[in-house]
Amino acid sequence: MIRRFFFIALTGTVLFSSALSADEKTEKYIDTLTELGYPAPKENQLVHIPPTMEDLKEAELHPELKRVIRRGYDLFTNTQQLRGENVFSEMNCSNCHAGAGRMPFSAPIWPAAVTLPDFRGKNGHVNSLEERIAGCFTYSMNGKPPDYGSDKMVALTAYHSWLATGVEMYPDKPIYGRGFPAPERPEELSYSRGKQGYNENCAVCHAEDGAGLQVRNQTAFPPPWGDGSYNWGAGMVRVSTAAGFIKNNMPLGQPNSLSDQEAWDIAYYVNSQERPQDPRYTGDVEETREKYGPTFHKHSRYGQIREADGKRLGDHENTGEKDFLKPDTVRSRTFE
Numbered sequence: 001m002i003r004r005f006f007f008i009a010l011t012g013t014v015l016f017s018s019a020l021s022a023d024e025k026t027e028k029y030i031d032t033l034t035e036l037g038y039p040a041p042k043e044n045q046l047v048h049i050p051p052t053m054e055d056l057k058e059a060e061l062h063p064e065l066k067r068v069i070r071r072g073y074d075l076f077t078n079t080q081q082l083r084g085e086n087v088f089s090e091m092n093c094s095n096c097h098a099g100a101g102r103m104p105f106s107a108p109i110w111p112a113a114v115t116l117p118d119f120r121g122k123n124g125h126v127n128s129l130e131e132r133i134a135g136c137f138t139y140s141m142n143g144k145p146p147d148y149g150s151d152k153m154v155a156l157t158a159y160h161s162w163l164a165t166g167v168e169m170y171p172d173k174p175i176y177g178r179g180f181p182a183p184e185r186p187e188e189l190s191y192s193r194g195k196q197g198y199n200e201n202c203a204v205c206h207a208e209d210g211a212g213l214q215v216r217n218q219t220a221f222p223p224p225w226g227d228g229s230y231n232w233g234a235g236m237v238r239v240s241t242a243a244g245f246i247k248n249n250m251p252l253g254q255p256n257s258l259s260d261q262e263a264w265d266i267a268y269y270v271n272s273q274e275r276p277q278d279p280r281y282t283g284d285v286e287e288t289r290e291k292y293g294p295t296f297h298k299h300s301r302y303g304q305i306r307e308a309d310g311k312r313l314g315d316h317e318n319t320g321e322k323d324f325l326k327p328d329t330v331r332s333r334t335f336e
């Protein structure tokens with residue numbers, strides 16, 4: 001119960017908008033995180049507390065900019081409003097990026113605003129912030145990104161950049177709580193233990209068949225697999241990424257309550273279930289796995305045989321709810 005209180009305080013907007021000095025605020029922030037079982041920052045790490053929507057009211061920014069930032073927040077937390085247009089999953093961006101993209105250890109989104117443009121191994125060229133956002137639309141949301149430079153894209157980038165307020169560009173220190181840091185991989189992962197762990201700890205919200213729960217077309221509990229979930233090209237299909245996400249964030253409100261072994265076994269189980277095809281699919285699952293193995297699929301179960309029933313994972317043409325495989329925004333760039 002106490003953990004839950006801290007968790008709500010941290011993801012919400014109440015606790016940190018009071019009149020504390022910057023140092024006191026940071027100290028309190030770190031205390032709250034360590035109370036929840038997260039590691040304290042290392043000596044040389046950059047700690048940033050992103051502003052809240054409450055702070056936005058007080059901020060000295062042009063009212064029109066505030067309006068656009070609010071629109072970006074609205075798109076980020078209720079991405080389902082773009083269902084059928086840009087989103088073909090049952091997800092909101094904030095279903096994975098907890099606390100509306102502010103939460104450390106839940107892939108906070110502001111680091112992208114201060115570290116991009118940069119080279120990205122996943123697609124082998126220099127990416128802008130817009131292209132990074134487009135990546136999550138394409139894979140995590142199984143969708144089609146809004147056009148570059150469109151109102152929606154500008155609103156989303158404004159929200160990302162504003163969360164980074166005060167952080168230097170291209171910081172030379174590593175960022176505390178970036179990504180979904182995974183606990184150390186145990187020697188052996190077990191599908192059957194993962195299944196049991198999932199049914200005991202997760203199914204109450206996400207359902208035994210992974211379908212989650214939708215209430216009046218709104219996502220109450222997002223689906224961790226199946227047609228409404230992230231596709232085979234999403235970062236979350238890497239077992240290590242899912243293990244990090246689960247350990248740090250799930251069950252909801254009880255972060256860091258599972259053992260490392262449980263988190264990895266459950267991640268292995270969840271990521272051994274079917275989901276929409278990888279948009280980079282060449283028409284052959286083994287060929288696709290080989291092509292994107294070194295940069296990506298070596299960490300996923302894609303193209304591998306599931307021990308429970310001998311099924312080859314990802315060997316299908318199912319693109320979920322959308323009627324195309326790959327949005328045309330996914331292309332390489334050479335700058336020649």
Ligand code: HEC
Nearest residue numbers: 091093096107109111112133136137140179180230235236
């Ligand atoms: C299914 C889970 C999931 C959903 C839904 C999702 N993302 Fe992500 N996102 C990830 C993962 C995984 C990463 C990579 C984290 C890492 O580097 O380990 C990521 C990374 C990012 C980053 C880069 C963060 C950094 O540290 O540089 C941004 C920006 C981002 N996502 C934006 C979005 C936006 C915008 C949406 C909605 C359109 C979205 N994401 C939806 C899983 C998700």
Ligand code: HEC
Nearest residue numbers: 094095096098201202205220221222223224246250251252
């Ligand atoms: C009390 C309900 C609840 C429980 C229990 C729970 N989750 Fe979640 N889960 C959620 C909610 C709600 C979200 C979206 C988070 C948000 O929007 O802030 C989520 C998000 C997720 C996501 C990212 C989105 C997606 O669907 O892919 C995954 C993966 C996930 N949970 C896995 C798990 C696993 C594994 C467990 C068990 C260890 C678990 N959850 C337990 C409610 C729950």
